[in-house]
Amino acid sequence: MGIDFVDIAQAIIDGLLFGSTYALIGLGFTLIFGAMHKLNLAYAASAIAGAYVGLAMITLTGLPSVLAFFLGPIASGVIGFAVYVTCFRYIPTTNMLAPLMASIGALFFIDEIVIHATAGSPLSFPAVMEDIYLEFGDFGFRGDLIFVLAISLIAMAVLMYILFRTRLGLATRAVSQQPIAAELCGIAGHRTNAITFVVTGALGGLAGCMAAAAVGVISPLLTVPITVKGLIVTVIGGLGSIPGAIIAGFAVGGFENLFLLLFGVNQRDIYVFLLLFVFLVFRPGGVFDTAIERD
């Protein structure tokens, strides 16, 4: 069974559509990193946990399943706030390693809570527009992934608006660039950081819901792969670069699926990591190379 052009194009299309999930997770990492220059490893765990809460709420109350995509992000926003308070707020800002470690603790904690609540059993997750499969000649588009893409584009647009058109966004950017100067100008650093965690948490929750909806099943198994993919997207996109993270998310999704088609699943991830190395060596500043290099 040979691989023809349609296979390749279709693999890339599917990958790009799924890549919107990676883009959202990468965006979350990059925003937190941009704001605090710190890494929150509990991020993907809170994303998945939020999706679980959304699922639990619609299952227990019988609400329409589309609401999971709103309740999930809200829950993740709350979890994001809790992670900020427990892992970042009270640890000296100059200390880079302690919050990282605390967020690893939070990753274990959140995952175990989910695992205990569900006995580790995968649960069916509702998808919106699941029955739609658009076909154009030889090509097909999954309706639920188009919905996922649309939602993530809206989320990104809203985020860009908040960051660049509102006072809140101005404060966030100010704290991220010059925390002390921002503080002197009367911007509450901690409050701004907390808001960043809530907003990115909600983005993550959306990504978690979408990943679960795309698979159709949710399990805590999703946490580690999403964390790794999100980090790769963050680096390829350039640390702190918002458009970079979005483009990189789609690119990683597309390439991943293409590598899967060409090299098989056992080698797929090796090529994804090699792609990352190519960027680290030739474009360490990320796809757009405009973000200020930070460590």
Add this chain to the structure above:
Amino acid sequence: MAFYFGLLQTIGIHTLLGLSAYILLLTGQLSLAQVGFFAIGAYVSGILTVIFEYHIVPGLFLGALVGGLFAFLVGFPALRVKGLMLVVATIAFSEIVRLFFFNLNWRVSVNGVEVGPDSTQGFREIRFYAANGWDTLDVVLFVWLFVVIVMALLWWLDRVRVGATLRAVGADELAAQSSGVNIVAVKVSAMTGGGIIAGLAGGLYAHSATYVDHLTFSVLLATFAVAYPILGGLSSVFGTLIAVIFVQGVLIEGMRFLGDWRNILFGLLIIIAMNVRPAGLIDGKVVLRIREALGTGKKSGGEGHAETR
């Protein structure tokens, strides 16, 4: 006693793994590549003792050496990246190593039995200890011999100029460079040293567990490797040991009586520990107090020099 001896083996092996990340953290490099070197050491020494029927000592040394060689090679490109970029790049390295062993199939017939790594089926029956009549106490002494040597070496390095150089690079790379420190040499040596120790730990792990497969060497274990020195504090090599005892001895084995609560408390206690002691369980002040108590306190140099990491 077998249980406690087994636990001591685990603590020793994880201490070595943690120390391999500790040296790198001193130079300011947060590396998740340690589990990659650990995997290399595990497979190389396992292959040597099982397929080539080596004695464990040369097997371990060669495993550590190959781990160090790869670390040396990783050390140069790693100079280009820092902070989060390094974290992600080293995760990628570890994952590539893991995927290599995931695909590795090397089955050989030794004494009529087929042995060796069998990709996803794993590498079974690395039974040097049991097959050669070493009981658990012998193994504990063997493992701890290496732990003591490595800890003593690192402790000594920290007391002489080398330690100051490593910490100088970690504290402020630019300042260190302007005072004539060769950054490339320091960072690459630290990476190589870390690789050797991780490779050694990997070899010891493979023989204690008698079995390895690619899933053992996950990102999760990589985070454990850096977790130990961070949790324990970078002011002293003993911090890492204390952290390993805390995680393996208390959180994992010691809290079994709590049943299901143990798993939930695991993460929670790590969060609490980092909030209460952000510079680690054994931070600069503790080290200073211990030194004063022992009467060996050097007044200079001790004052919480790793307080901010």
Add this chain to the structure above:
Amino acid sequence: MFNLKPIMKPAVMAAALSALISPAFAEETVLIAGWGAKSGPLRSFGVNSEAVLKAAVKEVNDSGGIMLSDGRNATLEYIYFDSACNAEQAISVARKVASETSALIGIGPTCSGAAAAMFGVFQKTVGDDSDTGLQFPILTDTAVRNGLAKISQWTFRNTPNEPDMYDKLFAWVAKTYPDLKTIYGGTETDQGHSNGTYSKVIVQASKRHGFDWATGAIEGVTGDLGSGSTEVLDSSSNWLMADTNFSVQARAFKKSNADIYIISSHPFTTCGMLKELKRRRAEPKLMIGLTSSSSAEVMKGCPDAAEGMIIPTSFAPITPAAEKVAMLANENGGDADLHSAAAWENVMIIKRVIESVGIGNTPETLVADRRMIRDGLETLEMTDGLIGEVQRVQDEGEALKPYVFVQATEGKWAVIHDPRAMQ
């Protein structure tokens, strides 16, 4: 199953009452230990296994406990540990149970990777004094990866024999659906069990019974177990255990135009793959799954997409005994499936062995008792299973369990063929 509950309830309460009274008469206890994954993403293994173990121990005590050699009666007690699918923890628990408790035998661990490591620290050959491995009998219920028990003579398993199951399955499919000719499939390659069973057992069994690979014969594959296993993986469309995107694989399945799809993976990705196949409108005439997927998890995750899938399994609530175990497991907060149900059988095997070898059950005789139990396990030729008699493969420490073929039907696993009568 559910409508039985109200009828059974008084009986269960009466049984519980008698359990409360009976310890007063029993003077001594016999201790066994269980361990498995109770944390991490595979927690359901440990939860299910412990739920069945608990029910089985209660059953033994309700029917008079365990008879010791000199006519004394002892109450059976169990302790359960979490080993988290982790090799180090499984080894640690094994050492703890063997050296710190008076447990006579262990049931665990649940994960094959942890089992492969744990079995390695046991003495390989009994009585070989130069081998310092642990000397403690194990009778594992869940870890199913092929050929583990022979790692040590102290380790035994009561897990299904997949080569036999899939051989009979394809023979039956060939007879029942004579129109189906071609086959295509994929597996979760990073899991030893799904990968090994797929590439060494299932595809070869299909070949043996005259099915053709839909995309052209695979080089090296004959009817023999394990033949051409590398080529099988290369010719299939595979995925990993934590994968989320199955579009490429589903397309390859659809393109193969095969009559039969094989989906050899654990519940999480089985559901992901099945849902994607459904979305892509890939409509095979038949789907065959991995034994491990014949569990409640698939029915929770994707009942619609799994509809029609056929799996051979060593457990189904088709006998009164199996029905009872399924119900008791639910009452204990778990599910009985082909993995966990074995814990019930194991407890009954242990009772039978202890009663036949005549242990002393004192701290002084602990070492000798454990050895006697091991020897007793080795001499068993046949044990009672929940759905029929289980043959022991003595030199390997493995079992040949009876099985049935189940099909996903309206959110439940329904038995569609029962080969037990023909065996």
